[in-house]
Amino acid sequence: MDQLSTPKAGRPHGLGEILNDGYALTDHVVVDENHTFDGNNDVIEKLITGFKTFKEGVFKQKPELYDKLRVGQEPKIMMITCADSRVCPTMLHGLEAGEAFIVRNVANLVPPCEESGQHHGTSAAIEYAVTVLNVKNIIVMGHSSCGGIKALMSRDDFSGDFIGSWVQIGMPAKAKTLSLLGDKPFEQQCSFCEQEAVNLSLANLLTFPFIEERLQSGHLQIYGMHYDFVEGRLTSWRIEQKH
Ligand SMILES: [Zn+2]
Structure with missing residues (x-):
């Protein structure tokens, strides 16, 4: 040995x-x-x-990039994606180190802004990206065959484990899905809910005062995306401010 x-x-x-x-x-x-x-x-x-x-390879071939990153980071993008191993945003979007501040959690959910509780990992990352790093774009990206969304759609009882208490953030997306596709097959409901959960997360982003303020002043743009790795398809949309 x-x-x-x-x-x-x-x-x-x-x-x-x-x-x-x-x-x-x-x-x-x-x-x-x-x-x-x-x-x-x-x-x-x-x-x-x-x-x-x-x-x-890359580290030695790009000394200018890594010299710059030694001093600090100035990403223009924050991405919130699922922890699913099949969703790999840096590879998928051709990003280099320093380009995107990325949070990955179960089902790419953003909780609403709330002061209760102690362990707000996703909210802390959002706060840092927006108020300290001044990112210009936030992207919440859902994906096909999401296990977190399947858990949200299939469970009635969300108590008893960490997954349940986390994915129930998405309850409004589940309710909307069932109201529109209640008679459709489960797989179709899940697929629809994957995008509705992104929409819910976009709405929850706006509950953070520092985000709404920057969106209104034009310093921040907010996008939803859905990556379908079965079809190899990316869908993108954004929040537009009504005048
Ligand atoms: Zn997922």
């Missing part, structure tokens, strides 16, 4: 001490040209090999 690279000297494991008894942090290595694999985990080997390819 190959030797694992030497752990970076002096790097303590910090909060490793808060792990439950019986666990410890180990194999802390810096991936450099001398790094070799211990054969423990093929997936980690694939990730590290991918990183080495990136570092020798």
Whole structure:
């Protein structure tokens, strides 16, 4: 078996001490040209090999880009997409590092602006992208065969797990879908709801005062998209301000 690279000297494991008894942090290595694999985990080997390819390729070929990114980021785009592994926005849209601030969650849902609760990961990302990074475009992108939307459409009881309490944000989209397509097959309802859930998220974006303000002043544009990876089709639409 190959030797694992030497752990970076002096790097303590910090909060490793808060792990439950019986666990410890180990194999802390810096991936450099001398790094070799211990054969423990093929997936980690694939990730590290991918990183080495990136570092020798794109990273070295575009020094101007990566020099600029060292100083900071100025993305013009914020995207909210699903965590689904088949939806890969940087690859899909040909984006480079630094171009898009991306949040991925289950079913690409945006919750309404609310002060209650503690763990508003998506809302915190939206706040940072809009008020600190000053992105000019927010895109919420749904997709075909979304498991989160299937959960929303198929469940009656949303208690008892994290998925249920999260996807029930989309209840107004489910209600609209059932009112219009209540007699249609389940797959057709889900497909419709995927876009309705994006519309709901667009409406929820407007409940954040700093977003509505920038939309009205023309400093921000808000788009919905739906990516159908079965048909290879992208649909795009946007919020227009009525005069
Ligand atoms: Zn999904």
